[in-house]
Amino acid sequence: xxxxxxxxxxxxxxxxxxxxxxxxxxxxxxxxxxxxxxxxxxxxxxxxxxxxxxxxxxxxxxxxxxxxxxxxxxxxxxxxxxxxxxxxxxxxxxxxxxxxxxxxxxxxxxxxxxxxxxxxxxxxxxxxxxxxxxxxxxxxxxxxxxxxxxxxxxxxxxxxxxxxxxxxxxxxxxxxxxxxxxxxxxxxxxxxxxxxxxxxxxxxxxxxxxxxxxxxxxxxxxxxxxxxxxxxxxxxxxxxxxxxxxxxxxxxxxxxxxxxxxxxxxxxxxxxxxxxxxxxxxxxxxxxxxxxxxxxxxxxxxxxxxxxxxxxxxxxxxxxxxxxxxxxxxxxxxxxxxxxxxxxxxxxxxxxxxxxxxxxxxxxxxxxxxxxxxxxxxxxxxxxxxxxxxxxxxxxxxxxxxxxxxxxxxxxxx
Amino acid sequence: xxxxxxxxxxxxxxxxxxxxxxxxxxxxxxxxxxxxxxxxxxxxxxxxxxxxxxxxxxxxxxxxxxxxxxxxxxxxxxxxxxxxxxxxxxxxxxxxxxxxxxxxxxxxxxxxxxxxxxxxxxxxxxxxxxxxxxxxxxxxxxxxxxxxxxxxxxxxxxxxxxxxxxxxxxxxxxxxxxxxxxxxxxxxxxxxxxxxxxxxxxxxxxxxxxxxxxxxxxxxxxxxxxxxxxxxxxxxxxxxxxxxxxxxxxxxxxxxxxxxxxxxxxxxxxxxxxxxxxxxxxxxxxxxxxxxxxxxxxxxxxxxxxxxxxxxxxxxxxxxxxxxxxxxxxxxxxxxxxxxxxxxxxxxxxxxxxxxxxxxxxxxxxxxxxxxxxxxxxxxxxxxxxxxxxxxxxxxxxxxxxxxxxxxxxxxxxxxxxxxxxxxxxxxxxxxxxxxxxxxxxxxxxxxxxxxxxxxxxxxxxxxxxxxxxxxxxxxxxxxxxxxxxxxxxxxxxxxxxxxxxxxxxx
Numbered sequence: 059x060x061x062x063x064x065x066x067x068x069x070x071x072x073x074x075x076x077x078x079x080x081x082x083x084x085x086x087x088x089x090x091x092x093x094x095x096x097x098x099x100x101x102x103x104x105x106x107x108x109x110x111x112x113x114x115x116x117x118x119x120x121x122x123x124x125x126x127x128x129x130x131x132x133x134x135x136x137x138x139x140x141x142x143x144x145x146x147x148x149x150x151x152x153x154x155x156x157x158x159x160x161x162x163x164x165x166x167x168x169x170x171x172x173x174x175x176x177x178x179x180x181x182x183x184x185x186x187x188x189x190x191x192x193x194x195x196x197x198x199x200x201x202x203x204x205x206x207x208x209x210x211x212x213x214x215x216x217x218x219x220x221x222x223x224x225x226x227x228x229x230x231x232x233x234x235x236x237x238x239x240x241x242x243x244x245x246x247x248x249x250x251x252x253x254x255x256x257x258x259x260x261x262x263x264x265x266x267x268x269x270x271x272x273x274x275x276x277x278x279x280x281x282x283x284x285x286x287x288x289x290x291x292x293x294x295x296x297x298x299x300x301x302x303x304x305x306x307x308x309x310x311x312x313x314x315x316x317x318x319x320x321x322x323x324x325x326x327x328x329x330x331x332x333x334x335x336x337x338x339x340x341x342x343x344x345x346x347x348x349x350x351x352x353x354x355x356x357x358x359x360x361x362x363x364x365x366x367x368x369x370x371x372x373x374x375x376x377x378x379x380x381x382x383x384x385x386x387x388x389x390x391x392x393x394x395x396x397x398x399x400x401x402x403x404x405x406x407x408x409x410x411x412x413x414x415x416x417x418x419x420x421x422x423x424x425x426x427x428x429x430x431x432x433x434x435x436x437x438x439x440x441x442x443x444x445x446x447x448x449x450x451x452x453x454x455x456x457x458x459x460x461x462x463x464x465x466x467x468x469x470x471x472x
Numbered sequence: 473x474x475x476x477x478x479x480x481x482x483x484x485x486x487x488x489x490x491x492x493x494x495x496x497x498x499x500x501x502x503x504x505x506x507x508x509x510x511x512x513x514x515x516x517x518x519x520x521x522x523x524x525x526x527x528x529x530x531x532x533x534x535x536x537x538x539x540x541x542x543x544x545x546x547x548x549x550x551x552x553x554x555x556x557x558x559x560x561x562x563x564x565x566x567x568x569x570x571x572x573x574x575x576x577x578x579x580x581x582x583x584x585x586x587x588x589x590x591x592x593x594x595x596x597x598x599x600x601x602x603x604x605x606x607x608x609x610x611x612x613x614x615x616x617x618x619x620x621x622x623x624x625x626x627x628x629x630x631x632x633x634x635x636x637x638x639x640x641x642x643x644x645x646x647x648x649x650x651x652x653x654x655x656x657x658x659x660x661x662x663x664x665x666x667x668x669x670x671x672x673x674x675x676x677x678x679x680x681x682x683x684x685x686x687x688x689x690x691x692x693x694x695x696x697x698x699x700x701x702x703x704x705x706x707x708x709x710x711x712x713x714x715x716x717x718x719x720x721x722x723x724x725x726x727x728x729x730x731x732x733x734x735x736x737x738x739x740x741x742x743x744x745x746x747x748x749x750x751x752x753x754x755x756x757x758x759x760x761x762x763x764x765x766x767x768x769x770x771x772x773x774x775x776x777x778x779x780x781x782x783x784x785x786x787x788x789x790x791x792x793x794x795x796x797x798x799x800x801x802x803x804x805x806x807x808x809x810x811x812x813x814x815x816x817x818x819x820x821x822x823x824x825x826x827x828x829x830x831x832x833x834x835x836x837x838x839x840x841x842x843x844x845x846x847x848x849x850x851x852x853x854x855x856x857x858x859x860x861x862x863x864x865x866x867x868x869x870x871x872x873x874x875x876x877x878x879x880x881x882x883x884x885x886x887x888x889x890x891x892x893x894x895x896x897x898x899x900x901x902x903x904x905x906x907x908x909x910x911x912x913x914x915x916x917x918x919x920x921x922x923x924x925x926x927x928x929x930x931x932x933x934x935x936x937x938x939x940x941x942x943x944x945x946x947x948x949x950x951x952x953x954x955x956x957x958x959x960x961x962x963x964x965x966x967x968x969x970x971x972x973x974x975x976x977x978x979x
Binding site for chain 2: 281282283284285286289290293294296297298299300301302303304
């Protein structure tokens, strides 16, 4: 790819989304530390415990990744919808629908079916049902202009009660009537080699599904005409419409893809991470996914890492209790990070201000250095990076001297 | 002679730009003083400082010789400074009198009768001919503007700022406004007229302060300075007003509109029984005051709005119900009215914006996979050819470009797609003289390349400069189609007000 930058003027650096996200994480951790200190405990022990609980051995790492699996898929679902201008707040419902589909199939498909075929069927089926659930919201928006936030929340509860009924009706555990019958391990996404490798953790094939989904979504968004359409509609539907892109169709496709991802999350959660479905439980992951997407700046790579990070906090919180630090601290850190990511403009402004200041200082120093060499007419933009650095080094003491002089003059004036 | 307003050494900086750099403005009592400058030259900033909307970084303001600190529009009112904004600030279902006393009701029970009387008096004194009992939504735009003027006079303002006052008026209404301004000045009011239209300055102003890129360029005596000289001072180089173009050689019909009816946003007919044809090799201009159905007409042609009845025929095919995509593919190019809403995706790079209508075709993509190399190459081509300037070339976000460059980007995209018919709506709105010249030349080039061009503009100058034929629209109807060479601004102006030639001859 030959991309040439056309006479880009020299200017101060801009804060990247990564820096902003990392700042939010940092501030969240600081806030958590403050809270731990406030209740009279040692913050270092607190974070030590979280890390211990999440990462101290292969089993724990496995569990953290097992937990992160759902978060990656839900985060992707929300991020994909975001990128295409939609707010998918219905990931929980789509997840339930994907989960119940997988669970029912796991219950009824005979164990004799070859496992690869079986896995393929449940993966496709739960993705399709999740897609259908998302599509309904997209359809309502496209045809009747029902805002997706309203319809997805509504569909969350529809899914909730459908699942409530279907567990009883199709897959109930006769001994404990509020749960589904546990799925045989060979019918879950668990794999013996993974389980053994990670000391019997919850890690399962779902993690690979999540990674593949990240790659696929990245590819769709960046490399395909479909992604082009969806992003155009998401960024400015009026311009997209004018350009001849079918806006309504894009909205429906986008919601269906988001739903499919959440449906897969349901499969990995109920038929991998766990092997039962409980009646009357709305999965929290649907909402955590919003935080994951925000922190990950809605990019597939960002979503992956932020999901793993949240996975660490979620798995590590269990070990906090032993130290007398309430486990809610971990949730508070997550919440604080969400606040800071949501106010990312403030963080970006902070960094941009810092960059500008240091840039101005560099300009001044280089200017002074050039002056001392009698090259005042040289434009800073025309210098090479190395030259600039050298001149800056040269000019720094001069700048200090000048500042000192100004200060002295100011003192004398007083 | 005493200066009623003096702004001395005003400087105002915004992040990354010096909007006013040491500008001095002196207005004498009872004069009409024009401030001339291109868009973005700093006229509005200067007036906003005078009106208390911004605080200057440096400089002093004197009103009637006394130094003042104006920190809010209320301070400005108290000093007798009033502003007639470009966009009127009126309550539509209130009467004229109610609008005028709004904020000045005084007491719990207000006396609308004596207020009306006072309004009538002021109106008669300055020849405004406004009826205080009328409801705003029932009166013309020109009269609404006079209500705005009355509002200032009712508050005893004797320094009046007019911000681009003629943008929404027909030529006849402009003449009336000019007369009103003269009356006001004769009665001792001081007037500051902000504009980029030279003929208006020529018509009423005595002196003119010219600003370019935030700096004071000159203060000239209007009578002894030619319009060309003022324009050159404004732009910084000689400019030609007339677009060089040869006689049109129209050929076969490309677009034919037959008895078209289109609803507007209020669900009433915005375009009524409209028929028009545009031929290859000609520019047809649609003249009319903003809001007379032009937008609805264009949206109907481009497929953005449903047609109630009638037909649109494009190159012999009926496209009345064709999709937007089909129309684009048939060769319909469209420079939309609102470049930021429809024309560009501001949050995406230029390279993406350039292929927003073409991305699904080879070589920009194959089997659904984008070919970034081809997309970027195409972007570079448009940037070079149409001189689109931006910080990072094709990688710049469209929203980071100046208005002129955004428009050049859109025009580049539409022309490069080689359309059969190019619809250009307000193609030069808000642009500086240099960009206007460029865009006009490009449109004429399209015509000379044997394409059909349909131009919609609210600027009569632009219509006359470019069009080979002029179709005048009023209240959604076609009033008449005339050859540009057979008509003049006065005649078109009357038609814009809805008066047809035959009706006039009957008078």
